[in-house]
Amino acid sequence: MRVWPIFKKEMRLYFTSPVAYVILAIFLLVMGWFFSQIFQYYAQASMRAAMAPQMGQDLNVTDGILRPLFSNIAVILLLSLMPLLTMRLFAEERRSGTIELLLTYPVRDGAVLLGKYLAALAFYGVLLALTLLYPLMLFYMARVEWGPLLTGYVGLLLMGSAFLAVGLFASSLTENQIVAAVTTFGILLMFWVIGWGADAAGGAWWGKLLQDLSIVDHFDSFGKGVFDTKDVIYYVNFTVLALFLTLRSLEARRWKG
Amino acid sequence: MIEVQNLTKHYGPVTAIRDVSFRVAPGEIVGFLGPNGAGKSTTMRILSCFMPASGGTATVAGYDVFRESLEVRKRIGYLPENVPLYTEMRVAPYLDFVAEVKGVPRGERRRRVAEVMDRCLIADVQNRLIGTLSKGYRQRVGLAQSIVSDPHVLILDEPTIGLDPRQIAEIRALIKSLAGEHTVILSTHILPEVSMVCSSVVIINKGVIVAQGPIDMLVEQFFPSSRVEVEIAGPAPAVRDAMRAIPGVLSVTSVAGDGGGRYVVEAPRARDVRAEIFQLAAQQRWSLRELRRVGMTLEEVFMRVVAGEDEAPAPPAEAEPDKEKA
Numbered sequence: 001m002r003v004w005p006i007f008k009k010e011m012r013l014y015f016t017s018p019v020a021y022v023i024l025a026i027f028l029l030v031m032g033w034f035f036s037q038i039f040q041y042y043a044q045a046s047m048r049a050a051m052a053p054q055m056g057q058d059l060n061v062t063d064g065i066l067r068p069l070f071s072n073i074a075v076i077l078l079l080s081l082m083p084l085l086t087m088r089l090f091a092e093e094r095r096s097g098t099i100e101l102l103l104t105y106p107v108r109d110g111a112v113l114l115g116k117y118l119a120a121l122a123f124y125g126v127l128l129a130l131t132l133l134y135p136l137m138l139f140y141m142a143r144v145e146w147g148p149l150l151t152g153y154v155g156l157l158l159m160g161s162a163f164l165a166v167g168l169f170a171s172s173l174t175e176n177q178i179v180a181a182v183t184t185f186g187i188l189l190m191f192w193v194i195g196w197g198a199d200a201a202g203g204a205w206w207g208k209l210l211q212d213l214s215i216v217d218h219f220d221s222f223g224k225g226v227f228d229t230k231d232v233i234y235y236v237n238f239t240v241l242a243l244f245l246t247l248r249s250l251e252a253r254r255w256k257g
Numbered sequence: 258m259i260e261v262q263n264l265t266k267h268y269g270p271v272t273a274i275r276d277v278s279f280r281v282a283p284g285e286i287v288g289f290l291g292p293n294g295a296g297k298s299t300t301m302r303i304l305s306c307f308m309p310a311s312g313g314t315a316t317v318a319g320y321d322v323f324r325e326s327l328e329v330r331k332r333i334g335y336l337p338e339n340v341p342l343y344t345e346m347r348v349a350p351y352l353d354f355v356a357e358v359k360g361v362p363r364g365e366r367r368r369r370v371a372e373v374m375d376r377c378l379i380a381d382v383q384n385r386l387i388g389t390l391s392k393g394y395r396q397r398v399g400l401a402q403s404i405v406s407d408p409h410v411l412i413l414d415e416p417t418i419g420l421d422p423r424q425i426a427e428i429r430a431l432i433k434s435l436a437g438e439h440t441v442i443l444s445t446h447i448l449p450e451v452s453m454v455c456s457s458v459v460i461i462n463k464g465v466i467v468a469q470g471p472i473d474m475l476v477e478q479f480f481p482s483s484r485v486e487v488e489i490a491g492p493a494p495a496v497r498d499a500m501r502a503i504p505g506v507l508s509v510t511s512v513a514g515d516g517g518g519r520y521v522v523e524a525p526r527a528r529d530v531r532a533e534i535f536q537l538a539a540q541q542r543w544s545l546r547e548l549r550r551v552g553m554t555l556e557e558v559f560m561r562v563v564a565g566e567d568e569a570p571a572p573p574a575e576a577e578p579d580k581e582k583a
Contacts, residue, residue, distance in 0.1 A: 005357040009343075012354075016345050016386075097341030101402070104305045105358045106330040253308055 002107045006115025007122075010089070014123050019088070027081055028130060034072045035134045038065055061138060062148045067223045070152045073131060074219060078156075078163050079192065083184035085123060086167025087177040089116045090250075094175035109250045113168070117243060120164045128156060148225030155222025158235035162215065163188055165242035172249040191215035258283040258410055258440040259304065263313035266299050273299040274464040276313070283409075284437045288451035289444040291461040292563055297444040298338050300461070301414050304442070305335040318409050331360065334403030338414040340395055344388030348379060348398055351387060352405055359406035369405060377401040378427060392419040400428065404435070411435065413443040417450060429454050448556045458555065460562055467562040472555055477526065479558045482507055484551040485522045485531055491543035493518065499541065503533045521551070 014020040042064040049059050093099035102112060132153075138144050163184075170183035195214025201207025211217055215238070218231040259281040266273045274296035281287045291297050303310045304317060306326040314321060320328040343351055352370045361369050374380040377397040382390060387398060396419060403411055416432065417425045433454055435441055445451060451458055452472060459469040468475055489496050493511065500509045500520065505528045512519040524530045531548055538545040 002358055002360070005354055008357075009346075009354045012350065013343065013345055016347075096344070097337060097339055098343055099341075100302070100305075100307050100337045101335065101341055104307050104330055104333070104335050105355070106327055106360060107358055108327065255309070 003111045003115045003118065006107065006112055007119045010116050010119030011122065013088075014119065019084070020123065023081055023084060024127065024130070027077060027127060030076055031073065031131060031134070034076070035069060038068045038072070060145075061142045062145050062225065065138060065142075066135070066144070066148055066152060069134060070156065070223045071219075073128075073156060074159060074216070077127065078160055079185070079188055081127075082124075082160065082163040082188070083167055083170075083181040086120050086164055086171055086184060087181040088171070089120065089168055090171040090246075091174050091177045091180045095177075103250075103253075110247060113243065113247055113250065117164065117168055120168065121161055124160050124164060125157070128153065128160070145225065148223065151222045151225050151227050154227070155219050155231070158222075158232060159215065159219055162235045162238040162242070165239040165246070169242045169246040169249065172246045188215070258285075259315070259317050259442060261300070261304070261313070261315045264300065264303060264310050264315055265312035266296075266303060266308075267311045272464055274461070277461065277464075277466055278313075279459045279466060279469055281440055281442055283440050285457065286432065286436045286441040286443065286455045288455035288458040289442055289461065290446065290448070290451060290458055290559060291444075292446060295461045296464040297461060298414055299464075301335075301412050301442070301444060302337075305333060305337075305412050306330050307335075332409045334406065334408040334411045336399045336403045336411075336413045336416055338418075340399035342387045342395060342398060342402075345386065347384055347386055348390075349374070349383040351398070352401055355402040356405045359408075361406050369407070373401040373405045376404070376431065393421060393424045396420055396424075397428065400431070404439075409440060411439050411441045411443075413441065415445055416443055417445065417447065425450075448554070448559055452555050460559060462563045468558065475558050476553050476555065479561055480553040481526060482523045483526045483528070484553070485524070485534065486512070486547065486549050486551050487520045487522055487534055487545070488518055488547035489520070489538055489543050489545055490518050491538075491541065495541075496520070496543065499537055500534060503530055503537065506530060518546075 042059075042061075045064065046059055090099070093102060103109065135144060135149055166187050167180070167184040170187065171177075171180040173183070174180050191213065192215055195211050195217045198207040198211040198214075201210065212234075218234045221228050221231055259279075261280065262278050264277040265275050277296070277300060279287075289297050289300070302308050304315055304322060306322050306329050309323050314323075316322065317329045318332045320332070322329050346354070349370060352373065353366060356366045356369055357363075371380070374383055377400050379394060379397050379401060382394055387395065390398065396416065400413070400416060403413065413432070417428050420428060429450065432441060432443065436456075443455070455472070457469070457471040458475065460467050468479070470478070487500070496518070497509050497511070497520065500506060500522055503522075505524050507523045507525070510521045510523075512521055522530060522534065529550075531550065534548060535545060537543075
């Protein structure tokens with residue numbers, strides 16, 4: 001399996017084009033703003049709590065800062081930026097025709113897929129690692145619980161890997177990057193809001209199903225510091241299924257016509 | 258080295274190639290000729306394992322392109338028609354990537370990449386982004402990536418398209434130098450290129466092979482006679498009849514020329530009638546202005562087999578037949 005050269009090539013392409021830098025810069029700008037807002041809000045709340053102690057009983061850094069921060073990262077980073085990270089990966093190769101060379105090199109389709117996926121994941125890892133700056137700043141000012149912080153990041157990583165896999169799949173279907181990005185966004189958004197149907201279902205069996213399918217509901221417990229295998233399995237399955245579909249879509253050209 | 262049998266490919270209702278069969282011996286350079294849309298690229302894409310055929314088999318270096326695709330791909334270098342390259346990569350890292358993907362061992366990679374850059378005359382642009390290179394350079398980068406792993410078989414789809422004449426000469430020389438150690442199949446519609454580079458040709462038209470074999474054999478097969486072009490100042494009917502009387506001459510045709518008096522004399526290939534024509538002119542005191550042998554080229558063969566389907570075979574060298582007024 002020659003995954004490594006493909007991985008290296010994709011990383012190189014991320015960082016020789018301005019795309020990576022733009023995404024990093026914009027993301028950090030927006031996240032910085034969110035963090036400062038959340039932080040100020042929390043600071044004010046704790047000020048008020050200092051004056052009226054009974055109001056501040058359940059005020060804590062995990063619920064007051066980390067969880068809002070994580071859910072903001074999830075929305076901004078994952079929902080809106082992830083499609084941009086993956087849209088190029090196959091669509092551009094198809095548009096420029098380089099896929100014809102790539103797929104006639106002695107590498108299996110699976111290795112190509114894995115190399116690209118891992119490169120996207122690594123880039124995402126960099127993005128995520130940069131957000132560690134915020135909790136790091138918190139350590140100076142407050143007592144931060146390690147557990148929720150850790151599970152929160154594990155959750156983000158798992159959720160992100162599922163999103164990337166969906167993006168890769170969408171990218172393999174088209175030679176237009178915009179189409180790939182919009183498709184990814186659409187799929188992710190559907191999985192994001194699918195759980196809302198659960199309320200309408202009342203107690204019906206499919207309400208539970210919709211709830212279980214929701215990509216965001218599985219994230220909740222990570223933010224609270226709960227590491228539930230059910231949620232892990234959900235994300236892993238989601239990722240594997242999307243990657244499997246991508247592989248099929250790559251192999252489709254080899255079907256006899 | 259390459260064996261293709263009854264290869265057929267349909268794109269939906271359209272048949273791109275039908276029952277294509279040919280073989281290429283090791284070390285040979287074969288030209289794959291045909292007008293645009295004849296099925297050249299389709300055949301090459303199948304040979305390079307990019308897509309499967311609808312029917313028939315193809316083996317490269319003894320491996321089936323469909324069932325043992327990975328083994329085939331280890332042994333080929335492929336240059337697709339429009340030279341797709343990563344425009345955002347620099348030349349040297351790109352070639353290094355290709356070498357690595359193609360399994361050139363780490364220790365040899367640097368040397369190998371430097372070698373092909375020298376060979377393809379791109380060492381001077383090795384640090385440039387591929388997207389900023391001219392068409393000629395890109396073409397050569399494309400060629401470099403195909404030979405970087407030193408593959409047994411090279412599949413080159415129109416390798417000289419878009420180059421300037423000097424670059425074309427360089428690339429041809431390069432391809433020619435690959436013969437012997439490599440087996441090359443190259444497609445083109447530039448006919449002189451084939452005569453210069455290839456030892457034999459496969460001509461394909463509308464998805465069907467219409468002629469194949471070594472170039473001189475093809476020429477002989479399609480044009481069993483040789484031609485001599487003559488310009489003689491003299492009374493046209495008399496000149497014509499006299500030349501027709503030369504033993505072995507098959508036909509004499511008048512050609513519309515500037516001063517008139519131009520003829521094409523056809524005789525069997527083995528027979529050279531030039532001396533007789535000269536003596537005839539000398540005897541009759543006609544002044545002989547020009548006398549030369551017209552080499553039948555691949556071009557005429559090509560025009561005949563490709564055009565031959567819809568029109569009556571009319572080689573372009575043959576001008577209007579005998580109808581000059583006396």
